[in-house]
Amino acid sequence: NAGVTQTPKFQVLKTGQSMTLQCAQDMNHEYMSWYRQDPGMGLRLIHYSVGAGITDQGEVPNGYNVSRSTTEDFPLRLLSAAPSQTSVYFCASRGSGLYEQYFGPGTRLTVT
């Protein structure tokens, strides 16, 4: 089991560019989520999904889109990157009826 995988590990974007952060899990978890971590602020929930075809907003959803077409994958899209989106992004998953979240290794994104 690879657990939760994220690609890329590092990314530099220019303002206005778009990109997709990939997240995949091989544990058949129904719940998946995206967080951003900024210095001194801990992790903040961006979007989450409770199953294929179902997504909802978290605490800081603006500027990000998500979709969940399969149980395994939960990509995060930045349509027009802004310097304020410079952060470390973490994906996590959790099995139905379970409380423990499993985190990916993170993607460090810099927007110049």
Add this chain to the structure above:
Amino acid sequence: AQRVTQPEKLLSVFKGAPVELKCNYSYSGSPELFWYVQYSRQRLQLLLRHISRESIKGFTADLNKGETSFHLKKPFAQEEDSAMYYCALSGDFNKFYFGSGTKLNVKP
């Protein structure tokens, strides 16, 4: 509004000393409280959950609803406990709120 506060950014103790990492929260309801830990070069992982009332790696945490606190304690710190510790809460297991983290440094 939901909020998790960890007042200490850095906590340094000597090996064998007791350690307490503070966590205070605000939430309108009865949340579930968690402690997550991130060791150097490892992923964030669950340490313990309050409702389990278990001791993991010698750590315990007691939920004090009156003081809205969930402090993490260990009577005798070990060097391998050095890590970032995050307190988190959730009301519905869908939305999770994390504190800003405390870096624990256990000195030899």
